[in-house]
Amino acid sequence: MSSMGVLKGKPVDLNIKRLHLPIVIKTNCPTCGHENEEDLQVSNLDYPCTNEECIMEQYCYSCDCRYNIDYLLTLDFEYKVSEDE
Numbered sequence: 001m002s003s004m005g006v007l008k009g010k011p012v013d014l015n016i017k018r019l020h021l022p023i024v025i026k027t028n029c030p031t032c033g034h035e036n037e038e039d040l041q042v043s044n045l046d047y048p049c050t051n052e053e054c055i056m057e058q059y060c061y062s063c064d065c066r067y068n069i070d071y072l073l074t075l076d077f078e079y080k081v082s083e084d085e
């Protein structure tokens, strides 16, 4: 695979509403300290952007508040010409 990396570092609007990923995000609530888990295969990222810092909102299952999590989703795209065999 050639390493063209044509999208590397460039912000891309994926134009999709929900993105599920095999990632579990564990954060501590800044208000009460409770550890919250969010499984992104069950829940999702809303309107994800890529290659730039984004914010998702986390609900605290202990004190009923909401807080922000900064995340960075990076996307590279590589391509090459393949030969038929």
Ligand SMILES: [Zn+2]
Pocket: 029, 030, 031, 032, 033, 034, 060, 061, 062, 063, 064, 065
């Ligand atoms: Zn809390």
